[in-house]
Amino acid sequence: MTQPLPTEAELAEVAHVTSQIRQSITTVLSGLDQVITAALAVVLAEGHLLMEDVPGVGKTTLARALAASIDCTVGRLQFTPDLLPSDVTGVSIYRSDDHRFEFRPGPVFANVVIADEINRASPKTQSALLESMQERAVTVDGHTRPLPRPFIVVATQNPIEMEGTYPLPEAQRDRFMAQVSVGYPSAADEMTMLDNHDGADPLSAVRPVCDGDTMERLIRTAQRIYAAPAIKQYIVDLVSATRRESSLRLGASPRAALQLLAAAKARAAMSGRNHVLPDDIKALVQPVLAHRLIPNTEARLAGHSASKILGEILARTTVPTEARDLPKKREAAVNVGVRVTSV
Template sequence: MSAPGLGGPLDELADTARRIHDAIESVIEGKSAAVRLTLTVLLAEGHLLIEDVPGVGKTMLAKALARAIDCPVRRIQFTPDLLPSDITGVSAYNQQLREFEFKPGPVFANIVVGDEINRASPKTQSALLECMEEHQVTVDGVTYELEAPFMVIATQNPIEMEGTYPLPEAQRDRFTARIAMGYPEPAAELEMLDVHGSSSPLDKLQPVATSAEVYRLIEAVRGVYVAPGIRRYAIDLVTATRQTPELRLGASPRATLHLVRAARAHAALSGRDYVIPDDLQDLAVPVLAHRLLPSSEAQAGRRHPEQVVVDLVRRVPVPERS
C-alpha cells in the first residue's frame, strides 16, 4: 500500500502528542489507553463521551486535557434546571445602546467540558447538537461561528443511577467515541493516594501545547491516506451493525465518517501516514457501540452492544493488502 509522505507534520504530531499524553498521565495514573483514545478523538476533530460510575476520574481526565493545552476552556455543570440558553448564550437588551446584544455562553471555547451531561433534561442536552456537528450556534436567527479547534468532552453516569436522563440518539451519534474509565489497578490507586493525598496534581499541570499547534496537527491528520479497500472495510463494518438481528438500531453514516476520521488519527499517533485494518478494528467498539440499541432478544440474553461489535469485527472479512 503506497501513501503520500507527511514527513515533518507527522514528526511534529508525535512530539506534541507525546507531551500532551505525558502531561495527562501525570494526573491520571494507569489509564494510558483512555488517554490515547482521548488524543485520537481530539486529532480527529471529534467529541468524547466518558461514561462510568462516580469517582473514577472522568472529570479529572477532561480537566487534564484542557489544562495541557493553552486554549480557552469552559466547564458546564449539567443540572436538571439548566436551560439551553445557559449553554449557547442569550440575546439581552442593552439599555444604553437601545438594542439587543449577544452574550456568548460557555460553549464558546476550544474545549468544552460537560460534567454529568445526562443529569440535564433532553431539551438542554440537545442545545449541543448544532455546536457539535456544525461548529456554530444559532440564537434568535443569528449564527455565530465557533473557533477551531472545538471539542466537547462530556462525562455521564450510568443510566441506572438516580437522577439521570438517557441521552437522545441524535446526541449520542454526535460523540465520536465513548470510553469507560474503569477502576484503577491497586498499584495505581496506591500511587494516587500518595500523589493526590495532600494536593491536586492539576494545580501543577502546565500547558504543553497551544491551540495553534493542535490545529496544525489536525490538518496533518487530514492528510493521512485511506486506501479504497480500507474505506470499503469501514463501510462493511458499519453495515454489519444494521443487518444483525441482535441490534434494533445500527450505526449511522455519520458513524462511518467518524470511524474513518478516528482511524486517521490513530494511524498518525502510531507513526504511520496511512490507515490499516487494525486501526479500524481497535476503534470499532469505542466509536460504534454507544450508537447502537440492542434488540429485545439481545437484552434478554444480556448481550451488550460492545459484545456484538466485537463479534462483527471477527466476522467481517478483512481487505487484502494491495
C-alpha cells in the same frame, strides 16, 4: 483534488505533541493508556468525546487534564436538571442605555468544552449542543454565530441506572465520535494515585504542552493521512453488518463510518504513519461504534450488550490484507516524494 501525504517532519510533530499530552495526563491519572489513546485520536480528528462510568473514577479529572494540556480557551458546564439551553449557548441582553440587544456568549464558545454529567440535564437542554457539535455554530435569535476552531466537546455522564439521569437522545449520542469508560484502577495505580494526591492537587501542576494553533495544524496533518480503498471497504463492511444484525434495533449511521475513518487516520498519525492499517480500525471500532448501537429487547434480555454484539461482528468480518501495499502504490502514482513508513 488529491492532497499530498504528510511529510516526515509533520508526522514527527504529531507524534511528539501527542506523546507530551499523554505524559501530562498520566501525571494526574495512571493506567489509562487505551482510554488516553482513544481520547487523543478524537482530539486529533476534531471529534467529541463522551466518558461514561460510575461517579468518582476520574472522568472529570481526565477531561480537565486533557483541556489543561492544551493552551486554548476552555468552557465548563455543570449539567443540572434546572439548566436552561440559554445557559449553554448564551443569551441576548437588552441594553436600555442605547436601546439594543447585546449577545452574551455562553460557555460553548470555547475551544474545549467540558460538559460535566451531561445526562443530568433535561433532553431540551441537552439538545442545545446538537447544532454546535455538528455544525460548529450556534443560532440564537435568528443569528448564526460560528464557534472557534478547533472545537471539541469532552462530556462525562453517569450510567443511566444512577439517580437523577436522563438518557441521551440517539441523535446526540451519534454526534460523539467515541465513548470510553475509565473504570476502576488497579491496586498499583490506586496506590500511585494516593501518593500523587496526598496533600496536593496534581491538576494544578499540569502545564500546556501546545496551543490551539498547533493543535489545529496537527488536525490538518491527520486529515491528510492516506486510507486505502480496502480500508474504506473494511469500514463499510463493519457498519453495514451492524445494520443487518438481527439482534440490533439500531445500527451504525453513515456519520459513524466517517468518524471511524477520521479517528483511524488520527491514530495512524500518532504512530508516525502516513497511512491507515486495519489495526487502527480494530483498536477504535468499539469506542467509535458501540455507543451508537441499540440491542433489541430479546438481546437485552439475553444479556447481550452492544459491545459484545459488535465484537462478534468484528470477529467475523474479513480483514483486508492487501492494504499494507496500497500506500506505496498510491505514493508512486501521485509522485509526492514522501517515504512510506514500514509496517
